[in-house]
Structures are given as C-alpha cells and as structure tokens.
Amino acid sequence: MKKGIIISGIVTVLLLVTFGGAYYWYNANYGTESYYTQIVTNGTKSVDTDDNGNKYVHYSYNQAIYNKDGQKIVTEFNSVEARPLKRNAYLKIGYNAHRKQVISWEKVDKQNVPKKALDKLDK
Incomplete structure (x- = not known):
C-alpha cells in the first residue's frame, strides 16, 4: 500500500x-498582452509571391502601440488585406513580449480603448 x-x-x-x-x-x-493604436498612415504597400507563384498585396505598419497603463512600444505589423487599413481606426493589438512581435490585431471602437492609452494616442 x-x-x-x-x-x-x-x-x-x-x-x-x-x-x-x-x-x-x-x-x-x-500569450499576448493587449496594446492599442490608431492607424495614422496608409502603411507601406508590398507585393509578394506565394509558393504557387500567385501575387498578393499586403500593407506593413510601423508605429507606436500603448498598453492600458500608457506604456509605449514601437512595433511593426502587417495587414493581409489588398487595401490599407482605414485611417483613424483604433486597433487592439495582441503583442508577445517574449517574441517581440504582434500576434493578432482587431478593430475596436474608441470607447473600448483604455483611457491612458487613448490619452497617448490623441496627443
């Protein structure tokens, strides 16, 4: 026993x-921490080719993102859409500090952006 x-x-x-x-x-x-940003540029357009030889368009953005406490990180992320993201749109960014990269992003309404992050974005 x-x-x-x-x-x-x-x-x-x-x-x-x-x-x-x-x-x-x-x-x-x-795992990610939530950061927020506002699209203020049209991004940088790139045309690439996939493994099958098909061309596709995507846009890259290099800008500041802020967490709920207003702490800033400058990072790069991409849009896989064939058009730029809508200017002045607010995004919630899923950022992985270990990999130092954006894992995900989604559009959010302005009222859903934490106040300290919004204060930094509105400057």
Missing part, C-alpha cells in the same frame, strides 16, 4: 511538472 502511494505521488508530480512546463512554454511563445 505504501508503495502504491509513493508511485501515485511520483506520477502526480511528473504530470504537474509536464503540464506546468507546457503551459509556461505556450504562454511565453503565444
């Missing part, structure tokens, strides 16, 4: 370490 308890304890610890490590790795590589 004592042997069964010890084995169960070891298995439990190993499972916790494995899942804890996987959770940490996932958050470090794919």
Whole structure:
C-alpha cells in the first residue's frame, strides 16, 4: 500500500511538472498582452509571391502601440488585406513580449480603448 502511494505521488508530480512546463512554454511563445493604436498612415504597400507563384498585396505598419497603463512600444505589423487599413481606426493589438512581435490585431471602437492609452494616442 505504501508503495502504491509513493508511485501515485511520483506520477502526480511528473504530470504537474509536464503540464506546468507546457503551459509556461505556450504562454511565453503565444500569450499576448493587449496594446492599442490608431492607424495614422496608409502603411507601406508590398507585393509578394506565394509558393504557387500567385501575387498578393499586403500593407506593413510601423508605429507606436500603448498598453492600458500608457506604456509605449514601437512595433511593426502587417495587414493581409489588398487595401490599407482605414485611417483613424483604433486597433487592439495582441503583442508577445517574449517574441517581440504582434500576434493578432482587431478593430475596436474608441470607447473600448483604455483611457491612458487613448490619452497617448490623441496627443
């Protein structure tokens, strides 16, 4: 009986370490913090070719983004649309600090931008 308890304890610890490590790795590589920005340029147009030889257009943006506390980062992100993003639109950016890159972005209404970030964007 004592042997069964010890084995169960070891298995439990190993499972916790494995899942804890996987959770940490996932958050470090794919977890994001929310930042906000306003599109103030038309971006830089690029025409590239995919693996099948098809051409596609995308736009790159290099600009400041702000978190809910108003802390600034300058980063680059892309739009896969064949037209520039709408000027003056507000975006919520999913930024991964470990990879130092934008993971996702989505359009948000101005009232959904935190006040400290909005104050920085409106300057």
